[in-house]
Amino acid sequence: MNSWAPALAACAMLLPAPARAEWPEDVDLTSMTEHDGAPVVDRELLGNSFRQLVMELGTLVSNKPITPTETLGIHGLEASLGVQFALTEAHDRLAQPSPWARAHATENNAPYLMVPTLSVRKGLPLSTEIGGHVGWIGGTSTGLFGGWARVAVLEGYKPIPDVALKIGYAGYVGNDQLDVGALDLGVTLGTTWAVGRLPGVNTGQISPWLNFTTVRVSANATLLDEELEQDIGALRFAGTGGEGDNLAPAIAFPQFGAGVQFTSGNAHIRFAATWAVATIPTVNTGLGVTF
Secondary structure, three states: OOOHHHHHHHHHHHOOOOOOOOOOOOOOHHHHHEEOOEEOOOHHHHHHHHHHHHHHHHHHHOOOOOOOOOOOOOOOEEEEEEEEEEOOOOOOOOOOOOHHHHOOOOOOOOOOEEEEEEEEEEEEOOOEEEEEEEEEOOOOOOEEEEEEEEEEEEOOOOOOOEEEEEEEEEEEEOOOOEEEEEEEEEEEEEOOEEOOOOOOOOOEEEEEEEEEEEEEEEEEEOOOOHHHHHHOOOOEEOOOOOOOOOEEOOEEEEEEEEEEEEEEOOEEEEEEEEEOOOOOOEEEEEEEEEO
16 A cells, blocks of 8 residues: 555645635735845835825725716616726836835736726715715725715706715725725716707717815724834824824825716716826726616
8 A cells, every 4th residue: 555655645746736815916014124135124215105005095995086977866876887997007106116016025016906896876855966886906805995975066057067066985995904094075077968969859978077086095004013013104194193103194185087978878888087196097987877
């Protein structure tokens, strides 16, 4: 029976190794203290990198201006599937490593992150509506969720554009090293045009819009190693700050957006994008139906 041992050992060596359970694009704060094989001991440098990473994560998870200005009406209900592309390497790093590369296990982060999402919104009385979404950040073990409320303060007075105000909150989930949330306050200006020669009869529409939003990002590193938190300058960004060496105000920045929706019957397809000086741009696309 012992003669079988070498053969069994050889067969075992030929078996494929078990796949690693790690996700290649996960944010890993423990990787920030080393870059290109050398330790990084500049706490101010790492602190600035951590702040930028938090702001860009907040940009990724925040609610996007991806709906036309016109509200659904009291009986309206919409469901849609979409994809967000967060262009993590489209921001000028001034010859410094990207914060995404610093917080990447191999320092070889993807140039963009793809986020498939499921969104729902419901019309309410008085030109108001509520909505929410969930999504998975591709290549990671993390995701996002968000919810918002909106009211059209000017709607249906053509040729005057529609105007809607929006408030929402979104969060980053699934990373046991970092909590991130984003509060958004925005205004959208847009209109809807019928397509075809018979207004009121044709069901085709084109709805373009422009948006301005203020985003406030809060974050808290949840590492168990307090020394590591100090080494990477992991401040707690929350509200207006507070007392303590590790407390800082939430990160606020203005963001501009634009989009267009094409509707045929009760089906639609939409495209939108956001841009801000301080952080990364995003591109969004989706399709859905209205009931």
